Amino acid sequence: MPEVQFEPDPDTHVAVIRLDRPEARNAVTGDMAEAIEAALDTVEGDDRLWVTVVTGTDDVFCSGGDLREVAAGDPRMRTRRGGFAGIVRRERRKPLVAAVEGPAVGGGTEIVLASDLVVAGDGATFGLPEVRNSLLAAAGGLFRLGRHIPPTVAMQWALTGDYFPAARAYELGLINEVVPAGDALRAARELAARICRNAPLAVQHSRAVMLEATWLPEDEAWRRNTEAMRELGRTADFHEGMAAAAEKRPPKWTAS
Structure with a gap:
């Protein structure tokens, strides 16, 4: 579907999943979740594809779930096997690298937490703002964040809903590499290529x-x-x- 672009490249052994709904800050809908899960199914089933990169558009990674679906009482932005975005609970054998530009907040941070490695542009931001809307970070953020960063800081993120810049996320160990804004996908591809040199x-x-x-x-x-x-x-x-x-x-x- 147009809002999720899937770019498998058997020659390099890397597949890219791109969230492409910039008018809604790449907020995930039910249809997008199904498309992401289908792309992961393809990667897992193809012996020529060894690493997946998930990314957004130039200015935003993902702002979370589509709140219009939540408000309508039909929060379909999840799949039965994969959970939110078809990804946060998805069992995988193959590495997943997140390439983050701009905001990766709410469900966007939870996609990051479900990834194995993370590369971010220096303008990226992270956070769990759900409490601002009387919601919970229900896609793994409330228990995964404290496994990646100090629990006291994770508690601060969860209770304040504050956003944190890429530099702070790197300092805490949430992400692997910070690069100049606009370079996240390139750097993530390079990281994937280094992985693909190995068996x-x-x-x-x-x-x-x-x-x-x-x-x-x-x-x-x-x-x-x-x-x-x-x-x-x-x-x-x-x-x-x-x-x-x-x-x-x-x-x-x-x-x-």
Whole structure:
């Protein structure tokens, strides 16, 4: 659909999902959520696509959900599997990089929190302003934010509804990189390209262990780590990586 642009590129192994509803500050509707989820389904099902970049327009990432749908009693800006925007609860194997320009507030911040890596232009802003409208940040922000930044600061964001600039978000560890305004998508593509130099299944297993084992007790974390290594050792790419190292040549990854 025109309000969600999907640009898969099997040659670079990177797909871009672009929110393109600038007249509404890229506020998410039900139709947009369905389109985003469909794009993620395509990425997850295509062995030629290894990393996804989600971005907005030049001046705004996402202002959250379409409040007109909320006011009408039909808040459809979510999907059954993916939650808000078809993304915040979506189970994925492949990395997701957010490229943020301008405001990423409310649900926009929650999309950022659901991403694996974040690149932002220096004019980007973040925040959870839902309390200003007698709402909750119900797409994961109230529990995910405190996992990324100090809980005392997360509480401040949640209770004041204040906005915070990219520099402060970087200082707190919410985002990975701040670049000049207008460069976020370029920098996110470069980051995705660096990921894509590596074996895609090794990247996927590494992501899974990081997400699952970080919060586990030590013995369970070791068990999950060992299990992932065994699974990876049964892949063709594992053997290709060993052969390429021994033969001193670039590896040829097949995601198999």
